[in-house]
Amino acid sequence: MAAAEPRRATAPPGRAESPYRVMVVEDSLVIRGLIARILEADPRIAVVTTVANGELAIKALDRNEVEVVVLDIEMPVMDGLTALPLLIRKDPNLQIIMASTLTRKNAEVSIRALSAGAADYVAKPTTSREVNTADDFRRDLTEKVLTLGARRRQRVPASAAPTPGRVAAVPKQAAAPAAPVLRPTQWLRPPTVIGIGSSTGGPQALLKVLGGLAPMRQPILITQHMPATFTTILAEHIGRVASMPCAEAVDGEPVAGGRIYLAPGDHHMSVVARDGGRFIKLDQGPRENFCRPSVDPMLRSMSAVWGDGVLAVILTGMGSDGLGGCRTVVQAGGKVLAQDEATSVVWGMPGAVARAGVCSEILALSEMGPRLARIAGGAER
Template identity: 55%
Template sequence: MSVALTSPAAPRPVQQEPLRVMLVDDSIVIRGMISRWLGSEPDIVVAAALRTGREAVNQLERINPDIAVLDIEMPELDGISALPLLLAKKRNLIVIMASTLTRRNAEISFKALSLGASDYIPKPESTREAGAAETFRHDLVRKIRHLGAKVRRASHPTAAPSLVPSADRMREIVARAPMAAPAVAPVVRRNFSTQNPRVLLIGSSTGGPQALMSVVAEIAPVIDRFPVLITQHMPPTFTTILAEHLARSSNRPAREAVDGEAVKAGHIYLAPGGRHMRVVRHGTEPVIVLDDGPPVNFCKPAVDPLFASAVEVWQGSILALILTGMGSDGMRGGKDIVAAGGSVIAQDEATSVVWGMPGAAAHAGICSAVLPLNQIAPKLVKLFSGDRS
């Protein structure tokens, strides 16, 4: 994900214990650099900086971290091998996988998400590139704060719901459809549009890959008759891998969008990392437009450009879905969709890894439904079949 360095960080809580972070990386340079960065933050403390996954597993109980930043490539025990061992010892440990932007590491990061990692972060190829290092620093601190908010709320149960769900926990949530909890805070629900939707737009960020694959696996009747366009906050290479995973999950064509291509039913179009995806109308056909403009909502690709541009093409015949993610991206574009006569659905707080984007949409009063993850696909199928009940 591309971020602007001036983006607002998560609110810093007052008079709370700092988040305990365990760094695990075989590079002494990386360990020292990240330790200095995090050590300068008043609400974060580096509880340990370790060289191997084996050290992390052996010392986990003693260190008792809230969050582990886990490198993928390490001697003795690499990150993907250490991950399940760490989670077996501390089920609610938040793990952020760190890797350079290679296809192999992107594949491993996706596997880590399925094994219970909460998020991933791409490391710069060289720490000597000031811009890349500062972006990495900003993104890492932001992720630690947002994901760490789950830890803080869990220690104060009256404030908000549970910890970041692991892969096993997410499967439990999906399996328990009748038991899934609604959004905690009361939000205004709008009536669904009286217009039949002709396109499905989806925006997501932290926790999004797993949520996306869960949804697309169950909406074949929608994909077969209507186009699906997705913006997931994710860097290049990672979006290539995500598109392949979406194709396997849905058993339908899914790939990174190409500038100038026509948008057709039966296909899933994913915004490529590092470029915004918009739609325009050329004659009678909607067409993809990719641009290299500045970040929007501190992200590139961003959800709002897709949502806002779609209004010019489909007017009120739009159904937009906002899934788990940090920040508020998608809320302003969602307002445009609702103003044009379309509808917005948001994922609920209990099943979101981070209830930032969907929460912002819910509290803005633009949602016609706020649903747990396991209820979203059935609702989409009903709405696209003309059933608004």
């Protein structure tokens, strides 16, 4: 199928900066058009071209300035996983969002794509009707394109001089964000439990941090923003690289030391104390921070159960989920670590806690695992 005629981006009236330029790669003509219309409903986004397979996407990069690619996985001629490294080779700063339906096979491929250089993923509705009616998909896709488009421009600033077919970006005179503020910390004793929250870039970060840890006596609870099926695959990947067993949490199971519990997609995970034990509780209550699972209810419940024994870790992710929970952790006497901006795919979640002054330390991703090991092992006193 031939590529659609490119539509050149123009700045919306009254905007100082040109919209983020997107290419949609999807073999279904209907779904391709619907995704393009969803994105162009936001004046900050311009879909400059749409194509039907990975081979056409690679050729389209020679003709179009593109900042973000929405890349389908299953396509004829050349699929998304094959096209991914070829697109990155053409433009190492290209931001690629994998789009896949919620099947085990596609979830596995999506996790592999993240390790191969994709920035994020979206769970694609399976029919045109679902795309039309799925508000969560619309919001998720639009927010990820905007966030990753901004990340691209931070890495490759738009030229001050306009190029053919593009409106020049004018630097904004926005106020600088608040600087990180650290809390004075004394590590009087090792934590009793560790809670980790992450979103965009989180699967890659979790595998790196947990893959380097020796067995620990503390339980580790993780909330990663991911849909069902994807969390199943992520838990299996973590279990293969970590020195501790990892699985999706099960409602009512006891929390045991030396194990990793991952919140299942579409379920909040919390902990309750009863009969002298601690047990996992899963629920499908209202979304928090537009998320289910959300980091905040996990951290709030951990503070209620373990008090000052909680160590919270906030890794890369967009938005501010986890900030409220981290405040609760600190109020109860627990401590917070956050990933730094330089190594985060998106410094939204860790940036929010860093600027709020609830962090004991802000660490590069490569430092997080060794630091956790020292703190959990009681080496910091």
